Amino acid sequence: MPQIRRAMNAGQKERRRDDVLDAARRLCIGSDMSALSMDAIAREAGLAKGTLYLYFQTKEELFLALLEQDMEGWLASVEAAFAEALPSDHRALAKFIAAGLIERPLMTQLFARLPAVLEGNLPDDVALAFRLRTVRRTDAFGACLERALGPIAQGQGARLSQWVFAMIVGVHQIANPRPRMQRVLESRPELLARRLDFESELADALTALLDGIAPTA
Amino acid sequence: MPQIRRAMNAGQKERRRDDVLDAARRLCIGSDMSALSMDAIAREAGLAKGTLYLYFQTKEELFLALLEQDMEGWLASVEAAFAEALPSDHRALAKFIAAGLIERPLMTQLFARLPAVLEGNLPDDVALAFRLRTVRRTDAFGACLERALGPIAQGQGARLSQWVFAMIVGVHQIANPRPRMQRVLESRPELLARRLDFESELADALTALLDGIAPTA
Amino acid sequence: MPQIRRAMNAGQKERRRDDVLDAARRLCIGSDMSALSMDAIAREAGLAKGTLYLYFQTKEELFLALLEQDMEGWLASVEAAFAEALPSDHRALAKFIAAGLIERPLMTQLFARLPAVLEGNLPDDVALAFRLRTVRRTDAFGACLERALGPIAQGQGARLSQWVFAMIVGVHQIANPRPRMQRVLESRPELLARRLDFESELADALTALLDGIAPTA
Amino acid sequence: MPQIRRAMNAGQKERRRDDVLDAARRLCIGSDMSALSMDAIAREAGLAKGTLYLYFQTKEELFLALLEQDMEGWLASVEAAFAEALPSDHRALAKFIAAGLIERPLMTQLFARLPAVLEGNLPDDVALAFRLRTVRRTDAFGACLERALGPIAQGQGARLSQWVFAMIVGVHQIANPRPRMQRVLESRPELLARRLDFESELADALTALLDGIAPTA
DNA sequence: AATGAATGAGACTTCATTCAT
DNA sequence: CATGAATGAAGTCTCATTCAT
Numbered sequence: 086m087p088q089i090r091r092a093m094n095a096g097q098k099e100r101r102r103d104d105v106l107d108a109a110r111r112l113c114i115g116s117d118m119s120a121l122s123m124d125a126i127a128r129e130a131g132l133a134k135g136t137l138y139l140y141f142q143t144k145e146e147l148f149l150a151l152l153e154q155d156m157e158g159w160l161a162s163v164e165a166a167f168a169e170a171l172p173s174d175h176r177a178l179a180k181f182i183a184a185g186l187i188e189r190p191l192m193t194q195l196f197a198r199l200p201a202v203l204e205g206n207l208p209d210d211v212a213l214a215f216r217l218r219t220v221r222r223t224d225a226f227g228a229c230l231e232r233a234l235g236p237i238a239q240g241q242g243a244r245l246s247q248w249v250f251a252m253i254v255g256v257h258q259i260a261n262p263r264p265r266m267q268r269v270l271e272s273r274p275e276l277l278a279r280r281l282d283f284e285s286e287l288a289d290a291l292t293a294l295l296d297g298i299a300p301t302a
Numbered sequence: 303m304p305q306i307r308r309a310m311n312a313g314q315k316e317r318r319r320d321d322v323l324d325a326a327r328r329l330c331i332g333s334d335m336s337a338l339s340m341d342a343i344a345r346e347a348g349l350a351k352g353t354l355y356l357y358f359q360t361k362e363e364l365f366l367a368l369l370e371q372d373m374e375g376w377l378a379s380v381e382a383a384f385a386e387a388l389p390s391d392h393r394a395l396a397k398f399i400a401a402g403l404i405e406r407p408l409m410t411q412l413f414a415r416l417p418a419v420l421e422g423n424l425p426d427d428v429a430l431a432f433r434l435r436t437v438r439r440t441d442a443f444g445a446c447l448e449r450a451l452g453p454i455a456q457g458q459g460a461r462l463s464q465w466v467f468a469m470i471v472g473v474h475q476i477a478n479p480r481p482r483m484q485r486v487l488e489s490r491p492e493l494l495a496r497r498l499d500f501e502s503e504l505a506d507a508l509t510a511l512l513d514g515i516a517p518t519a
Numbered sequence: 520m521p522q523i524r525r526a527m528n529a530g531q532k533e534r535r536r537d538d539v540l541d542a543a544r545r546l547c548i549g550s551d552m553s554a555l556s557m558d559a560i561a562r563e564a565g566l567a568k569g570t571l572y573l574y575f576q577t578k579e580e581l582f583l584a585l586l587e588q589d590m591e592g593w594l595a596s597v598e599a600a601f602a603e604a605l606p607s608d609h610r611a612l613a614k615f616i617a618a619g620l621i622e623r624p625l626m627t628q629l630f631a632r633l634p635a636v637l638e639g640n641l642p643d644d645v646a647l648a649f650r651l652r653t654v655r656r657t658d659a660f661g662a663c664l665e666r667a668l669g670p671i672a673q674g675q676g677a678r679l680s681q682w683v684f685a686m687i688v689g690v691h692q693i694a695n696p697r698p699r700m701q702r703v704l705e706s707r708p709e710l711l712a713r714r715l716d717f718e719s720e721l722a723d724a725l726t727a728l729l730d731g732i733a734p735t736a
Numbered sequence: 737m738p739q740i741r742r743a744m745n746a747g748q749k750e751r752r753r754d755d756v757l758d759a760a761r762r763l764c765i766g767s768d769m770s771a772l773s774m775d776a777i778a779r780e781a782g783l784a785k786g787t788l789y790l791y792f793q794t795k796e797e798l799f800l801a802l803l804e805q806d807m808e809g810w811l812a813s814v815e816a817a818f819a820e821a822l823p824s825d826h827r828a829l830a831k832f833i834a835a836g837l838i839e840r841p842l843m844t845q846l847f848a849r850l851p852a853v854l855e856g857n858l859p860d861d862v863a864l865a866f867r868l869r870t871v872r873r874t875d876a877f878g879a880c881l882e883r884a885l886g887p888i889a890q891g892q893g894a895r896l897s898q899w900v901f902a903m904i905v906g907v908h909q910i911a912n913p914r915p916r917m918q919r920v921l922e923s924r925p926e927l928l929a930r931r932l933d934f935e936s937e938l939a940d941a942l943t944a945l946l947d948g949i950a951p952t953a
Numbered sequence: 954a955a956t957g958a959a960t961g962a963g964a965c966t967t968c969a970t971t972c973a974t
Numbered sequence: 975c976a977t978g979a980a981t982g983a984a985g986t987c988t989c990a991t992t993c994a995t
Contacts, residue, residue, distance in 0.1 A: 255468025263421045297514030350956040685906025731948030784977040
């Protein structure tokens with residue numbers, strides 16, 4: 086299943102690392118993240134279990150890499166879009182964010198599970214490096230928000246950035262029941278009727294939040 | 303440690319169930335929730351491991367019961383407070399909510415871990431019953447919010463209630479690093495400087511959210 | 520295969536612990552000690568792998584228990600024999616020791632491998648407790664030697680005891696080739712001709728050692 | 737770190753083989769032998785893991801080579817010393833042996849671990865060749881002993897040689913606790929007080945053994 | 954009702970060895 | 975000859991759950 090037999094140079098190694106992450110991503114989407122074993126990832130990637138440990142020191146490091154891959158891509162897409170044109174108003178901004186997350190179904194889920202991952206078997210230096218990159222991303226996204234929200238948010242970008250992420254995580258948890266609960270909900274019409282749509286709910290909630298932060302914008 | 307040797311009638315059985323939950327609560331606060339084993343809970347409760355299964359079908363049901371106990375208590379306290387006097391403004395409401403959560407340190411944590419619990423080994427009927435009670439609580443808290451926010455929130459209580467909870471979960475995750483990450487943060491002044499205080503951060507974020515929802519209130 | 524389904528009281532538990540040790544002993548004799556896995560021991564004992572960990576914290580603790588069981592038995596037999604009649608001379612003492620070891624084929628082997636076991640995954644308190652018991656056994660055997668060797672060994676029992684054990688371990692290593700080497704030896708007559716017999720070789724070597732220690736005895 | 741990039745002729749290949757052995761020796765002394773991986777040896781030697789397998793069929797062959805290197809050197813030093821002057825008495829001989837071992841800290845350790853190595857993954861032909869060389873060395877050392885001990889040991893050199901080695905291995909095991917046990921001992925004064933010094937203990941034990949073998953010498 | 958011994962699937966990780974490059 | 979990525983079997987240990995007592 087792997088394209089190349091042996092990843093010899095840096096480029097091939099990076100591709101192989103990505104292969105592993107892709108395999109993990111496929112499995113996460115298909116079933117449930119917490120049920121994911123290194124064994125299963127290796128099988129899905131068409132590699133031996135030991136090979137995974139050549140690319141990731143521990144399982145947790147792999148998950149972290151998965152999250153960061155998505156976040157970097159997402160952040161880049163936000164920055165690219167803002168460079169072209171800033172959202173016209175809060176609702177547009179909120180919808181843009183929500184739409185971007187829909188394209189990366191795993192990112193929100195991984196972010197929500199982050200605490201569990203961080204508590205696992207993670208070398209301290211990996212945890213620290215992750216945190217430092219998280220700070221950088223928070224600031225970068227904060228800068229985007231400041232530009233979009235105008236003078237009112239000046240200097241508050243990082244905080245707002247965190248509030249936005251808090252809302253994303255929270256709405257995700259409420260609007261995206263995991264498979265098992267999904268099944269339960271589907272057995273009861275009155276519960277099904279109260280189902281929320283993640284994208285629109287998040288857009289609405291973020292709009293309200295932004296409205297509250299920067300009333301006139 | 304258990305007061306009675308054998309729980310014969312319904313009252314005694316309920317008390318014993320509560321004993322187990324109290325033991326779990328003590329342990330959760332002391333250390334980390336995900337590292338909690340049935341063995342440890344049984345020991346803390348002064349009971350045998352097997353006995354726990356007389357009161358809870360699975361570990362997950364136990365955690366769910368723990369969460370619900372806290373939520374019911376919290377909801378009752380909210381309702382009691384609102385019956386006496388409604389919060390004077392958004393900030394007062396936000397601070398009241400944040401303060402109530404501080405008094406129940408486990409509730410927020412359990413709520414944040416809910417997806418993991420729900421994906422675990424949980425009988426379908428238990429999951430369903432939990433969900434139905436969650437709906438009831440959501441509506442009850444929603445009604446409180448409608449009363450506090452006035453005409454603007456009319457009919458939106460349940461949704462707002464969920465947004466508020468989303469914000470609680472999200473801010474919790476960002477402001478309460480788990481022990482390991484806490485240690486890592488403490489090793490770096492520049493990270494320590496960015497530490498957030500859960501209570502005040504939540505109050506600010508909720509205030510903004512409420513301001514956005516009901517601008518004039 | 521296990522006699523009783525569940526070991527409920529202390530006696531049954533001790534018997535079960537012994538069952539596990541017996542299973543390990545059977546496997547050690549049959550094949551090679553270092554090839555012994557907890558998995559194999561559990562299978563041989565007719566128990567689940569996890570059950571072994573109810574009786575021994577780690578694999579190393581199990582091996583230590585195996586060794587101690589043999590040593591206690593051996594020491595008791597030495598003391599019993601000496602209580603009845605002291606060996607008449609050095610050669611008689613040496614032969615008695617060698618004969619006692621032949622009856623416990625595992626003891627010498629385990630003793631020889633002790634360093635490897637002690638370097639494994641052994642809780643510090645278990646290691647300490649083992650060492651303290653080893654000291655007691657050394658002194659007890661030393662007392663036996665002092666009685667047998669007469670005035671010359673007075674106060675030197677413990678040291679002599681250790682020299683005797685050193686000789687036992689060393690001769691064992693030279694005279695008892697492990698299966699693989701045994702096969703190799705058998706393929707060459709000139710090597711086979713130099714084969715040593717553990718029992719007689721040890722008896723001779725110990726006799727010499729005792730002669731050197733206590734010339735007139 | 738390796739002097740030459742590619743070992744082309746026999747001389748260079750032998751030097752490279754020695755480089756590997758030297759690297760292994762450095763690591764053995766620094767830490768614990770059983771924890772030594774081919775990876776670590778390769779790194780220390782400045783070579784790739786695969787390269788090691790060009791010089792040694794298996795890990796065990798490498799360890800065997802290490803032991804033999806030390807033994808050949810030691811034997812040569814014994815023969816050289818005896819050619820100059822024979823030890824004046826048993827104690828002098830014993831002290832000479834003990835001192836020679838102190839200079840080769842690895843030799844004793846490797847000899848003690850020999851059974852484990854021999855039981856590992858060792859090609860039969862390698863095992864056989866090792867054994868044949870061991871016989872030669874045993875005889876050579878035996879001849880030295882016969883010369884030193886005089887007529888009494890005539891024809892017994894090889895046996896005595898093995899007894900001496902048995903004593904060396906045994907005293908080594910008793911007097912040189914591995915790091916973990918060393919730590920445990922250091923936590924208890926009563927255990928620390930019973931610590932043995934390898935060199936002097938071996939000298940005493942060997943003196944006694946020689947006295948027993950050849951009383952008048 | 955209570956116990957706690959027993960289960961056993963499953964997790965992560967290591968490392969000697971191989972072999973494509 | 976040299977490399978080092980890949981292998982994969984093997985290992986130890988955990989823990990939610992069951993069930994004989």
